Amino acid sequence: MAEEVKKKVKKEKIPRVSMPEQEPEVRAHNFLEVPTGYTSEMAMQEAKRCLQCKKPGCVAGCPVEIDIPGFIKLIAEGEFTQSIRLIWQRNSLPAVCGRVCPQEIQCEGLCIVGKRDEPVAIGNLERFAADWERENGTGELPPKAEPTGKKVAVVGSGPSGLTVAGDLIVKGHDVTVLEAFHKSGGVLVYGIPEFRLPKAIVAQEVNFLERLGVKVDCNAVVGRTVSLDELFEEGYDAIYLGVGAGLPRFMNIPGENLIGILSANEYLTRANLMKAYLFPEVDTPIPRAKNVVVLGAGNVAMDSARTAMRLGAEKVRIVYRRSRQEMPARIAEIHHAEEEGIEFFLLTNPTRYHGNEKGRLTGMECLKMELGEPDESGRRRPVPITGSEFELECDLCIVAVGSGANPLLTESTPDLKLNKWGYIEADEATGKTYKKGVWAGGDIVTGAATVILAMGAGRKAADSIHEYLLRGW
Numbered sequence: 001m002a003e004e005v006k007k008k009v010k011k012e013k014i015p016r017v018s019m020p021e022q023e024p025e026v027r028a029h030n031f032l033e034v035p036t037g038y039t040s041e042m043a044m045q046e047a048k049r050c051l052q053c054k055k056p057g058c059v060a061g062c063p064v065e066i067d068i069p070g071f072i073k074l075i076a077e078g079e080f081t082q083s084i085r086l087i088w089q090r091n092s093l094p095a096v097c098g099r100v101c102p103q104e105i106q107c108e109g110l111c112i113v114g115k116r117d118e119p120v121a122i123g124n125l126e127r128f129a130a131d132w133e134r135e136n137g138t139g140e141l142p143p144k145a146e147p148t149g150k151k152v153a154v155v156g157s158g159p160s161g162l163t164v165a166g167d168l169i170v171k172g173h174d175v176t177v178l179e180a181f182h183k184s185g186g187v188l189v190y191g192i193p194e195f196r197l198p199k200a201i202v203a204q205e206v207n208f209l210e211r212l213g214v215k216v217d218c219n220a221v222v223g224r225t226v227s228l229d230e231l232f233e234e235g236y237d238a239i240y241l242g243v244g245a246g247l248p249r250f251m252n253i254p255g256e257n258l259i260g261i262l263s264a265n266e267y268l269t270r271a272n273l274m275k276a277y278l279f280p281e282v283d284t285p286i287p288r289a290k291n292v293v294v295l296g297a298g299n300v301a302m303d304s305a306r307t308a309m310r311l312g313a314e315k316v317r318i319v320y321r322r323s324r325q326e327m328p329a330r331i332a333e334i335h336h337a338e339e340e341g342i343e344f345f346l347l348t349n350p351t352r353y354h355g356n357e358k359g360r361l362t363g364m365e366c367l368k369m370e371l372g373e374p375d376e377s378g379r380r381r382p383v384p385i386t387g388s389e390f391e392l393e394c395d396l397c398i399v400a401v402g403s404g405a406n407p408l409l410t411e412s413t414p415d416l417k418l419n420k421w422g423y424i425e426a427d428e429a430t431g432k433t434y435k436k437g438v439w440a441g442g443d444i445v446t447g448a449a450t451v452i453l454a455m456g457a458g459r460k461a462a463d464s465i466h467e468y469l470l471r472g473w
Contacts (some may be wrong), residue, residue, distance in 0.1 A: 002455055005156060005241070009383070009443040010211060012197075013117075014045070014048060014049045014210060015118075016046065016049065016117070016118040016119075016120075016121055017038070017042045017043075017045050017046040017121065017124075019035045019036070019037065019038060019121070019124050020035070020036045020037070020039035021034050021036060022034055022036065023033050023338075024085045024339035024340050024341070025465075027340065028306075028310065028340040028341060029309065030195075031193065031194040031195050031277050031321050031407065032194075032195060033194070033195055033196070033197075033198050034195050034336060035099075035124075035195065036188050037128065037131055038124060038125075038127075038128045038129065040080070041077075041411040041431065042128075043075050043124075043125060043128040043129075043132075044078060045435065046120065046121050046124065046125060046261060046345060047072045047073070047075040047076035047120075047125055048076050049113055049120050049252050050069060050072040050073065050076070050113070050118055050120050051112055051113060052069050052073060053112050055221060056069050056112075057110030057111065057112060057135065058107040058108070058109060058110055058111050058122060059107075060066025061106045061107045061108075061109055061110040062106060062107045062452075063106070063452050063453050063459075064088055064090045064091050064163075064427055064451050064452065064455055064456050064459050065090055065250065065453065066090045066091050066126075067086055067089070067090070067305070068107055068122055068240050070086050070127055071083045071084075071086045071087050071125070071126070071129060072120065074086060074389040075125055075128070075129060078176065080129060080132045080136075081133065081137060081138070083129045084129040084132070084133040084137070087126060087129055087130070087428065088142050089142075090459075091126075091163075091455070092163060092166030092167070092205070092208070092209065093159060093162060093166075093203055093205050093455065094126050094129060094130035094183045095127060095130035095134065095164065095201045096159065096188060096197065096201065096202065096205055096451065097123070097126060097129060097205070097451065097452055097455070098123050098124065098125075098126035098127025098128070098129075098130055098131075098370065099123075099196065099201075100128055100196065100197055100451050101123060101450065101451060101452040102330050102450055102452075103122055103123035104330065104331055104332075104347065105387070105428060106119065106452065107119070107122045107123075108122050110122065110328065115201065118266045119379075120147070124144050132418070134201075134204055139211075141208075141211060141212055142170060142212075143170070144169065144170045144171075144172060144212065144213070145170065145171050145172035146172050146287050147172050147173075147174070148171075148172040148173050148469060148470070149174075149191065149244075150173045150237045150238070150469040151173070151175075151176070151235055151236045151237050151238075152164075152168050152172045152173050152174065152175050152236065152237065152238045152239070152240065152469075153176055153178060153231050153236040153238075153239045153240070154176070154177045154178065154242065155178050155222045155238075155239065155240065155241050155242065155409070155427075156177075156178075156179065156180075156186055156241065156243040156244060156442075156444075157177045157179040157184035157185055157186050157206070157216065157242075158185070158186020158187050158188060158239065158240035158242055158243075158454065159186065159187070159188060159445075159451045159452075159454045159455045159457040159458070160242035160244075160441050160442030160454035160455060160456065160457055161177060161186065161242035161456075162177070162184075162185075162205070162206065162209060162440075162458075163455040163458030163459055163462065163466070164240045164242065164439075164441075164458040164461055165209055165214045166209050166214070166405075166458060167211070167462035167463070168462050168465060168466060169209065169213050169214050170212065170213045171462075171466050172195070173466070173469060174213075175213070175215070176214075176216075176217060177214060177215065177217065178217050178218045178220040178222050178226075179216065179217065179218045179219075179220060179229065180219070180221045180222070180243075181218060181219075182218050182219055183216060183218060183273060184206050184216050184287055185199070185202040185203070185400045186242075186243055187245055187246075187443075187451075188267045188451070189202055189272060189273050190268065190272055190411060191269075191300065191303070192266050192272065192303060192304045193268070193271065193272055193277075193303050193307050194277065195306070195310070195356075196333075197305065199272070208441050215462075220328070220427070221408070221409070222243075222409055223408045223409035223410075223412040223413070224412070227412050227413065228294055228409075228412075228413050228438060229413075235353070237437070237469055238437050238438075238439070238465045238468060239437060239438045239439070240431070240438075240439045240440070240441070240458075240461055240462075240465065240470060241409065241424060241433070241438065241439065241440040241441075241442065241444060242440070242441055242442045242458060243406065243408075243409055243442060243444050243452070244406075244442060244443045245403050245404060245406070245423070245444055245447055245448050246403055246405055246406050247263055247405060247406040248263030248264070248265045248266065248399070248403055248404075249263075249399070249401055249402045249403055249404055250263065250399055250401075251295065251350065251401060253352055253353065254351075254353065255348060255352055255353030255354060255355060255361075255364075256353060256354045257281075258353050258355040258358045258359055258360060258361045258363030259355075259358075259359050259361060259468070260287065260289070260355075260360055260394075260395055260396050260397060261361055261396075261397045261399065262287065262397075262399070263398075263399050263400075264294075264296070264300045264301065264303075264304045264398050264399060264400035265303055265403060267286070267287075267398050268300070268303060268307065270284055270285070270286045271286060271307050272313070275309075275322055277310065277317060278308070278450050284344060286303070286311070287396050288312055288313075288396075288397060289313055289394075289395040289396030290309070290313060290314045290315065291313070291314065291315050291393055291394045291395050291396070292305070292308040292309075292313045292315065292316045292317070292319075292343075292394060292395075292396045292397075293316075293317050293319055293350075293364065293392060293394040293398070293399065294308070294316065294317070294318050294319070294398045294400055295319050295320075295350060295397065295398070295400060295401055296318075296320065296321035296396075296399070296400035296401045296402070297318060297322070297327040297328060297334075298327075298328040298329050298400065298402075299328075299329045299330060299333055300400045301318060301320075301329065301398075301400035302318075302329045302330075302333040302334065302336075302337050303333075304398045304400050305317075305318055305337055305342045305398075306336070306337055306340060306342065307438075308339065308342055308396070308398065309342060309428070315422075316342045316343070316410065317341070317342070317343045317344070317345055317392070317394075318337070318340075318342060318343070318344045318345065319345045319348050319349075319350060319366065319392070320344070320345070320346050320347075320348065321348065321349040321369050321370065321382040322346070322347065322369075322379060322382050323346055323371060323380075324344070324346055324378070325381065325453060326379045328370075336444065345366070345392070347368060347369045347370065347371070347382065347401040348366050348367070348368060348369065348416055349366060349367050349382065350365070350366050350367075350392075351363065351364075351365050351366065351367050351389070352365040353397070354391075355367075360395070361394065361396065361397060362395065363391055363392055363393045363394055364391075364392050364393075364394060364397065365389060365390075365391060365392075366387035366389070366390055366391075366392050367384050367385070367387045367388055367389055368384075368390070369382040369383060369385060370385055371383070372384070373388060402448060403429065403448050404421065404422060404442060404447075405418075405421065405422040405423045405424075405447075406438075407422060410422065410424065413435070415434070415435050416433055416434065416435050416438070416440075417433065417434040421447065423444060423445055423446070424444050424445050424452045425445075425449060426439065426440040426441065426445045429460060429466035430460060430461065430463075431445075431457060431458075431460055431464055432464060433462030436473055437468075437473070438463055438466060439461040440461075441454065441457030441458050441460070441461045442454035442457050442458065445457065
């Protein structure tokens, strides 16, 4: 017992291995990925910090319940192929999750090492395993069950839909993913910038599922080109809805129709999916400005601000009505934004836009705020400070204050039950909706959340769909 304690103490003293990154002054002007990845030696060194707990809190904190101590132990031993295969048992998108999941509030947030020291870099190690397999692996696929003869349609190719597709294809079902855009990946391709999640990596993850047998049909707008009932008539036995929450929200303040105000959804879709960042190689129009303001402080706001900087803005500012403590963005994204020169106007709320005689945005009127009592979200409610108005000059404003449920599909399916916000009502444990044979999960059920939470919902739904296909509703 004493030897075990000594061993644990020794491991705790190993310093966390930082992942190398591009220098801020360099990366602020390019779209290359910011962290450059672990070497094999770095990964093995970091993996040795894991205590191999008998009751690992990290697994409980993971929405898809990856065997985290197991895959880290294999990395520490240099068994990289076995490590990624263990991850694949619970997560079909490890290269994505290792990059964009909020590990600090999930797996790493419950790491025992983190109680006395910095937690084990679980996300970095997951990324390493996935990247190593992509660059050095044999390409061997995990085993699949015998075909069941059952057909499943997955509507939406974001993280939730891809998880369902990956889980059900290995269980022996025939799976087709229907994607409205011309490329698969959902928010992973239209929402998250290249410097945070390279699109080649998303394409590789989708290709992995296609090699397993998943069929992907793009330009398929379910709810317009085909209804859910028509999909059942075409022979599908079950349908999963993972269409996300992509309806932009605005603040409804005076001057909002001025030229130079647009949603983060449109801005990032043009920059990412339509590759405006490659101009003039790709001729996608996107507003370019010298003085940019981004409203909001979530990951989407950070992505928008950092994209604007890379597209040539001289000054980029984040305007947020609460304090730094309430900012919903990942700590790493806030840190990267600050390093790149983005300014933060906290406890500040816009009240009116100003424009010139040509109808173009020239600035906004703002009001200073202070924090009052907590609201329904549990965060302290911002309260205006009387007489604190001031002007903020800008020629482009990107609104990143959240998004809602797009009614495109739900309007064509009246027997889907919706809540008061327009999201689909589904059982939290199974993803079952009120329409027989239809499941839903991810942002279209919960509202805008994280990639890994959407994947967790997909995992639960896939298990429920599999049970239904074998035994009935």
